[in-house]
Amino acid sequence: xxxxxxxxxxxxxxxxxxxxxxxxxxxxxxxxxxxxxxxxxxxxxxxxxxxxxxxxxxxxxxxxxxxxxxxxxxxxxxxxxxxxxxxxxxxxxxxxxxxxxxxxxxxxxxxxxxxxxxxxxxxxxxxxxxxxxxxxxxxxxxxxxxxxxxxxxxxxxxxxxxxxxxxxxxxxxxxxxxxxxxxxxxxxxxxxxxxxxxxxxxxxxxxxxxxxxxxxxxxxxxxxxxxxxxxxxxxxxxxxxxxxxxxxxxxxxxxxxxxxxxxxxxxxxxxxxxxxxxxxxxxxxxxxxxxxxxxxxxxxxxxxxxxxxxxxxxxxxxxxxxxxxxxxxxxxxxxxxxxxxxxxxxxxxxxxxxxxxxxx
Numbered sequence: 001x002x003x004x005x006x007x008x009x010x011x012x013x014x015x016x017x018x019x020x021x022x023x024x025x026x027x028x029x030x031x032x033x034x035x036x037x038x039x040x041x042x043x044x045x046x047x048x049x050x051x052x053x054x055x056x057x058x059x060x061x062x063x064x065x066x067x068x069x070x071x072x073x074x075x076x077x078x079x080x081x082x083x084x085x086x087x088x089x090x091x092x093x094x095x096x097x098x099x100x101x102x103x104x105x106x107x108x109x110x111x112x113x114x115x116x117x118x119x120x121x122x123x124x125x126x127x128x129x130x131x132x133x134x135x136x137x138x139x140x141x142x143x144x145x146x147x148x149x150x151x152x153x154x155x156x157x158x159x160x161x162x163x164x165x166x167x168x169x170x171x172x173x174x175x176x177x178x179x180x181x182x183x184x185x186x187x188x189x190x191x192x193x194x195x196x197x198x199x200x201x202x203x204x205x206x207x208x209x210x211x212x213x214x215x216x217x218x219x220x221x222x223x224x225x226x227x228x229x230x231x232x233x234x235x236x237x238x239x240x241x242x243x244x245x246x247x248x249x250x251x252x253x254x255x256x257x258x259x260x261x262x263x264x265x266x267x268x269x270x271x272x273x274x275x276x277x278x279x280x281x282x283x284x285x286x287x288x289x290x291x292x293x294x295x296x297x298x299x300x301x302x303x304x305x306x307x308x309x310x311x312x313x314x315x316x317x318x319x320x321x322x323x324x325x326x327x328x329x330x331x332x333x334x335x336x337x338x339x340x341x342x343x344x345x346x347x348x349x350x351x352x353x354x355x356x357x358x359x360x
Contacts, residue, residue, distance in 0.1 A: 001291065002035075002063040003197075003270065004089035008107035008116055009069035011097035012201040015234035017066040019262045022241060033085045034066045040267045040289070044321050044351065048280060048287045051324065058288040060278055062267060065089055072119050073108065083127055083191070091195040091274055093266075094120050094227075098212035099203035099235070113200050114214035117221060121169070124191045129166045131188050132159050155184050166192065171225050195274045197228040199266070207233045207256055228273035232262045277350035280321065281305060292348065299344035302356045312359040316342045321351040 007013040017023060021036035039059045049057050067085050071078065086092065096113035097106070110116040139156045142148050148156075158181055162172045171192040177185075182193065198218065206212045210231075222229045233256065240252045241261070253261070271277070275294045279301060280287065290304055303310030319330065323338045333339040348354070 001091070001270070001274065001276065002065060002089045003091045003093050004033075004065045004067055004086035005093045005095055006067055006070060006086060006120065007095035008097075008110055008119065009071065010104055010107050011069070011095050011116065012099065012234045013069065013095040014066055015238060016093075016095050016199060016201055016232060016262075017064060019232065019234050019237050019241065020266060021064050021263075023066075031068055033068065035063060036066075037061050037063050038263050040291075041261075041264060042278060042289050044278070045280065045287055045289050047325055048282065048321070048353070051328065052282050052285075052287055054282065054287045055285040056287075058286060060267075060289040060291040062263075062270065062291075064093075070120070070123070072123055079123070086191070087189045089194065091197065091270065092191065093197050093199050096120075096198060096200050096218070098200050098206055098215075098231075099233075100206075101203070112213040114217045114221070117198065117218060121171070121221075121225070125166050125169060125171070128172065128190045128192045129163065131190065132163050132166065135159060135188060136163065151184070158184055162190070171196070171227075174224075174226050195228070195270075196225070197230065197266070197269060197273060198222050200229075200231045201234045202231050204233060204236055204256070207231065207236070207258075228269050230266055230269050232266070233258075234262075237262050277348070279348050279350070279352045279354055281354055281356075283355070294350075296348050297344060298342050298346050298348060298354070298356075301348045301354060302358065305356060309356045309358045313344050314357045314359060315344075316346075317355040317357065318342045319353040320349075321353060324353060 005013050005017055017034070017036070021038045023034070023036040039061055041059055045057060045059055065086065067082060070082050094117065096116045098113045107116060110119055136156065136159050139148065139152055142152065161175060162185070165172055165175055172190055173193050173195065177193070200212065200218065202212055219229065236256065240249050243249050243252070276291055277294050278289050278291055280289055290301070292301060292304055298316040299310055299313045302313050302316065318340050319333055320338065323333055324330070327333055327336060330339060
């Protein structure tokens with residue numbers, strides 16, 4: 001899963017990137033995207049490690065791509081270049097600035113988060129409208145020549161629905177396209193079809209009071225567009241992360257009423273919004289978390305571990321994390337009838353602990 005950070009200049013976007021990835025990145029102007037991988041410290045993995053005492057613990061990860069700041073009044077070629085950088089990301093993290101800092105000017109023409117959100121939304125909608133209209137023109141030309149297939153007719157009808165939504169200022173993701181429909185227009189790489197999370201970069205006071213200018217409007221817009229939402233105090237949390245003593249970090253987070261580090265809070269929102277779950281394996285003295293799409297089958301999950309496991313799948317042995325923690329051992333689960341065998345088509349649920357059996 002790769003998430004692209006998208007925002008205006010002076011929004012603190014790269015500070016948020018540092019917070020999420022612990023990356024040592026120069027915040028001065030950069031022309032290229034920077035990619036880093038973040039570990040997701042799932043507390044369930046830590047609990048499993050206490051039970052199994054493995055030699056190695058492997059957490060799930062998310063990849064983040066920090067895009068250069070977007071200048072909506074700038075050179076169209078540069079705007080296109082920015083769009084190309086995030087064309088293949090799986091989701092967008094739109095960073096909006098709410099924090100007050102007299103030494104850092106506001107993004108031009110966007111002195112509150114709502115204005116920034118409107119600008120970013122408009123740019124993505126205009127870009128997608130252009131792509132959709134160009135494709136419709138090509139399909140219409142082919143139709144006049146009598147060269148339109150059944151699938152292309154379906155695509156044309158679908159694109160007209162998308163076009164209507166975009167013209168009303170609504171992201172295409174709100175339409176609720178089926179998996180088949182998404183594949184039909186997948187080659188267009190529409191930004192407004194990507195899952196979108198709005199991240200508001202707040203200051204200490206705003207974090208504690210849970211207030212900033214136009215917050216209600218931002219929340220209303222997120223609900224209207226089906227965006228996920230999170231507030232992060234980027235600067236403060238980065239400073240806390242840089243403390244060497246773990247107890248000091250926990251103390252400062254507690255004083256700010258922050259229950260979990262930013263990356264853990266964001267990961268939960270991303271998983272829920274994008275439709276991801278975690279399952280776990282305990283093999284060869286290793287506890288590992290795996291991130292997969294909700295609705296995946298046992299056989300498909302086996303393929304995530306190793307392609308041969310999917311090809312030669314026999315069955316899966318299944319436990320639930322909650323059951324194992326409650327009773328403390330696999331033997332107890334078997335006694336309670338909470339350990340089971342699962343076939344290839346059974347659906348994997350969040351928190352399953354799987355042992356895959358496959359032919360050699």
